[in-house]
Structure formats: structure tokens, C-alpha cells
Amino acid sequence: MAMTSSATSQDAGSVRALFVDRFGREPDRVASAPGRVNLIGEHTDYNGGEVLPIAITRRTWVAAGRRPTEPGSAPMLRAASANNPVTGSAPLTSAKRSGEWWDYLTGVAAPLLQSSGRSESLDLAVASDVPAGAGLSSSAALEVATALAVAGVLDRRLELQEAAMTAWRAETGFVGVGCGIMDQFASALCRAGEALHLECDTARYDFAPFGDALLIFDTAIPRSLRTSHYNERRTECDEALRLLRLRWPDLPSLAAAEPEQVLEARLPSPLDGRALHVSRETRRVRDAVAALRAGNRISRELLVGSHESLRDLYDCSRPELDWVVERSITFPGVLGARLTGAGWGGCAIVVGDEDALLEAGPVLAREYETRFALVPRLWLSTAASGARIEG
Numbered sequence: 384m385a386m387t388s389s390a391t392s393q394d395a396g397s398v399r400a401l402f403v404d405r406f407g408r409e410p411d412r413v414a415s416a417p418g419r420v421n422l423i424g425e426h427t428d429y430n431g432g433e434v435l436p437i438a439i440t441r442r443t444w445v446a447a448g449r450r451p452t453e454p455g456s457a458p459m460l461r462a463a464s465a466n467n468p469v470t471g472s473a474p475l476t477s478a479k480r481s482g483e484w485w486d487y488l489t490g491v492a493a494p495l496l497q498s499s500g501r502s503e504s505l506d507l508a509v510a511s512d513v514p515a516g517a518g519l520s521s522s523a524a525l526e527v528a529t530a531l532a533v534a535g536v537l538d539r540r541l542e543l544q545e546a547a548m549t550a551w552r553a554e555t556g557f558v559g560v561g562c563g564i565m566d567q568f569a570s571a572l573c574r575a576g577e578a579l580h581l582e583c584d585t586a587r588y589d590f591a592p593f594g595d596a597l598l599i600f601d602t603a604i605p606r607s608l609r610t611s612h613y614n615e616r617r618t619e620c621d622e623a624l625r626l627l628r629l630r631w632p633d634l635p636s637l638a639a640a641e642p643e644q645v646l647e648a649r650l651p652s653p654l655d656g657r658a659l660h661v662s663r664e665t666r667r668v669r670d671a672v673a674a675l676r677a678g679n680r681i682s683r684e685l686l687v688g689s690h691e692s693l694r695d696l697y698d699c700s701r702p703e704l705d706w707v708v709e710r711s712i713t714f715p716g717v718l719g720a721r722l723t724g725a726g727w728g729g730c731a732i733v734v735g736d737e738d739a740l741l742e743a744g745p746v747l748a749r750e751y752e753t754r755f756a757l758v759p760r761l762w763l764s765t766a767a768s769g770a771r772i773e774g
Contacts, residue, residue, distance in 0.1 A: 393510040395773040397465065398444035402508035405463035405470060410446035410508065412535035416527035416770035417442045418513035419520045419569035420599060420723045420732050422578055422681060423689050424668040426697055428563025430620050431584035431636025432665035435672060436565060437593060437766040438573035443511035443524035444773065445488075447532035449503040458496060458504045462488050465510040475505065480557055487522055490557030491529040491549055499537040507532070514760065516605035518724020522558070523566035526550030527770045535772060543770060544586070547571035561617045573769040580672050584636050591675040593766045595718065596737035598711075598744055601760040602703045602751075604728030613725055616657065616697065623650055623658040638665040656696035663692060686719025686734060687712065699726030703755055707731040710750065714743040737763065 395413050402410040417438035424434035452458045462471035462485040471485035478493040480486050488507050496505065507529065513521040530549045534541035541549070550567040554560050563583050573579050578593040624637040627648055634640055638661050645658045667689055671681045690708050694700035700722055708720040708731055716739025723732045733740060733747075744761045751759050 393442070393444060393465070393512045395444055398446045398508055398510040401463060401465050401510055402446040402448065402506070405508060406448065406450075406461070406506045408448065410448045410506075412448075412532045413444060413446045413773040414528045414531035414535065414770065415442045415444045415773050416524045416531070416570045417573065417767055418524050419566060419573065420597060420730070420764070421565065421569075422593070422732070422734070423671050423685060423721070424565075424664055425689065425693055425721075425723070425725065426616065426620075426699070427638050427661055427665050427668065428565035428581075428583040429561065429617055430563075430624075430638045430661045432638030432661060433668040433672075434563075434565045434569075434581050434583060435578050435591070435668050436569035436573065436581070437578045437597075438569060438769050439513075439519065439597070439599065439762075439764040440767040441512040441514075441519070441762065441764070443509065443513050443521065443528050445525070445528040445532040446508040447529075447536045448506045449536050450506055452502055452504045458502055460485070460489055460492055460504070461506045463506075463508045465508075478557070480559060486558050487525050487553065488529050490553030491526050492533045493557075494552070495530065495533050495537060495539070495549065499539055501537060505533065505536070514601065516729065517601045517760075518722075518726075518729030519599070520566040520570060520724065522554060522560075523550060523570045526553050527567055527570040531770055531772055543571045544568070546770060561614050569769070571770045573767065575768045576766050578672075578675065578766060580668070584638070591672050593675060595680060595734050595765075596740055597764050598733040598735075598740040598747075599723075599762045599764060600707050600711075600731045600733060600747065600751075601762075602701070602707065602728060602730065602755075603757040603759050604701065604703060612699070612727060616699070619654055619657045620661060623654040626650055626654065627658065637661050642666075653698065656698070660692045660696035664689060680718055681734065683712065683719035686721050690721035690731075693722055693726055697726075701726070701728060703751075703757070704728075704731050706754065707733075707747065707751065711743060711747060714746075715739060717743060
């Protein structure tokens with residue numbers, strides 16, 4: 384196992400070269416967007432709660448170009464990926480979900496083309512260092528970068544928050560994942576050296592300083608929001624809110640419920656645990672933001688408490704993730720750890736001093752491989768910048 388630094392092997396040049404190789408011409412626009420980790424506030428976003436993500440230094444690049452639509456034909460999307468030898472193809476009018484990876488591109492590009500009033504076809508090339516299936520929001524990075532690149536070739540100015548919403552609508556309405564707005568907002572709006580404090584019910588956001596390093600520990604257990612229990616949890620939370628509103632009709636969201644209200648309502652299992660996690664987790668976010676703005680660091684109590692709540696109340700952890708958290712906090716210089724990115728596999732984050740994480744990483748990886756017969760991937764990161772036009 385080699386722990387990977389924050390530097391990436393892909394860049395704007397590599398996606399330009401891919402575009403030229405697959406489509407035989409230079410792209411008109413290149414954009415990029417980062418993956419993200421959520422410091423705290425898991426499964427609160429789609430429940431109207433608060434979250435505290437940062438962008439990581441691993442990114443996705445999208446190169447885009449227009450091409451004339453064949454006479455008598457409808458506009459088409461062609462999509463190429465550095466990670467897939469197959470070039471995708473999809474209609475941009477009356478677009479339908481195919482179940483293929485380029486759905487994320489089609490779901491963004493089709494409405495942007497329609498609103499532009501243009502009829503050209505589009506070619507898109509993708510290169511990424513954000514690993515898929517690890518809980519680092521590879522889909523949000525892909526969608527946000529696509530939104531900026533496609534808007535650019537259509538001569539439309541797209542503000543970052545609008546790019547985030549375009550990406551979110553593609554994920555929820557086209558791809559069919561009932562996520563909240565956190566991933567897309569984080570990928571679009573994050574800033575270097577800061578965490579994004581986002582209120583998911585109103586889309587209001589601000590920032591808090593964050594100077595610690597992160598060790599991102601990929602457990603090598605892939606997970607997908609389309610195939611995990613994610614949508615099931617969302618349904619459970621909707622039902623919990625419905626039951627709580629029988630007693631408190633004006634309750635705006637599940638996250639707005641105080642923990643005491645959830646306990647008083649005596650919701651049936653497992654709805655009681657789901658609701659209690661969401662309520663308490665939102666308040667952990669507020670405590671973390673207050674600490675950072677006061678010049679302090681996020682405490683171990685908050686980070687590990689979040690993980691334990693996800694494990695015990697939300698039932699979205701796994702033994703591998705639990706082991707990473709329990710073992711990592713025994714190292715000097717480590718503040719805390721928790722699963723990130725919904726759970727059921729994917730990644731945990733370990734927060735602390737960079738030197739301490741450099742020492743802890745190889746030990747954790749060796750012990751993890753011995754215990755679980757899985758080879759993890761590890762990356763160091765700091766709080767990075769959000770989406771941008773590359774040219």
C-alpha cells in the first residue's frame with residue numbers, strides 16, 4: 384500500500400488530449416470540480432438539516448464541444464471517459480435514463496441545451512481522480528464540472544450555485560437518487576482552507592476556517608447510492624417526519640425536531656433511531672461550526688459521536704468502517720474519525736495533524752489488510768477549492 388498525496392495524475396491537459404483522441408478536434412471549453420468529504424452532518428441534508436463538507440484535492444475534468452446535428456436528426460450527446468473505452472451516446476431531446484455512466488452527463492446537458500434554444504449536438508470527455516463508489520461524491524463532481532463546461536459551450540453564464548442546482552436536479556430527477564443538495568453544493572462552492580456550512584432547507588451557506596489535514600481511508604468496499612439502502616433510509620425519514628407532524632403540525636423538517644421531541648413521540652423502530660440521529664447530527668454540525676469560528680478544532684467527541692450515531696441509530700456503518708474509526712483514534716495527533724459519504728462501505732476520514740496522519744496511515748493500512756483481507760486506498764488532503772472553468 385502506498386499512501387497517495389493530494390497531487391493528482393489527471394489535469395486539464397489530459398482531458399483535452401482525450402477529447403482530441405476520441406472526437407478529432409479541440410474542445411471548446413474545459414471545467415473541473417472536486418470530490419468532497421463531509422466533516423460532520425451525515426444524512427441530514429435531505430432532511431432539511433445542516434452539513435459541514437470540504438472539497439478535497441482530487442478532481443474531475445470535463446471537456447466539452449459543440450458539433451452540428453445531422454440534418455433531420457435530433458441533437459445527440461457523445462461521451463468518452465478516460466476510465467472506460469466505450470463511447471456513450473444518448474439523445475438530448477426526450478432524454479431517458481439508460482442506467483449507463485453517461486446518464487450523469489445527459490441529465491445535466493439535456494436541460495441546459497433545451498433552455499439555450501440551440502439545436503447543436505454535444506461531445507464530452509471526462510477524466511477524473513475522484514474514485515467512484517468510495518463516498519467522495521464522484522457523481523457530484525462529474526455533474527458540476529459538466530454543468531460548467533456545457534454552459535460554457537452554449538455561451539451561457541452559469542453561477543456556481545446555479546451549477547450546483549442543475550447538477551442536483553440531474554442526480555435526483557434523471558439518475559434517480561434521492562439525495563440532498565450537499566454534494567453538489569460542496570463540489571461547486573467550497574473554498575481552500577475553509578469548510579462549507581450549508582443549511583440544506585434554505586440553501587443558505589457560509590464558511591468556517593478549517594486547517595487540519597485529513598486521511599481519507601477507502602475501505603475497498605464499493606457502495607452506490609442507487610444500490611445501497613440510501614433510498615430506503617430516505618423513505619423512513621419521510622415517515623418519521625409524517626408521524627412527528629401529527630403532534631407538531633408546523634414542524635418544517637425532520638432536522639428541525641429537537642431530540643426531546645423525537646424521544647417524546649415514541650416513534651416505532653427503526654424510525655425512532657433514524658429521527659434521533661438526524662436531530663442530534665444537525666446539532667453536532669452547529670457545535671462544530673461554533674468551535675471552528677472560535678479558533679478551536681472539531682472535537683473527538685463530535686467526530687466519533689457522529690460515527691457512533693450512524694452505526695447505532697442509522698444503521699449505515701460496517702465492521703470495516705468501525706474498525707478504522709476505533710483503531711485510528713488510538714494514534715497520537717489524531718483528533719477523531721468517522722465514516723463519510725453515507726456509509727455501507729466507502730470511506731472513513733481521520734482528522735488530525737498531517738505528520739501524525741503520515742505516520743498512522745501505513746500502520747492502519749497494514750493492519751486493515753491483515754484483518755479483513757482487503758487492500759485499502761489512502762489519500763491525504765486538505766480543504767481545497769471548488770469548481771472552476773479551466774479554459
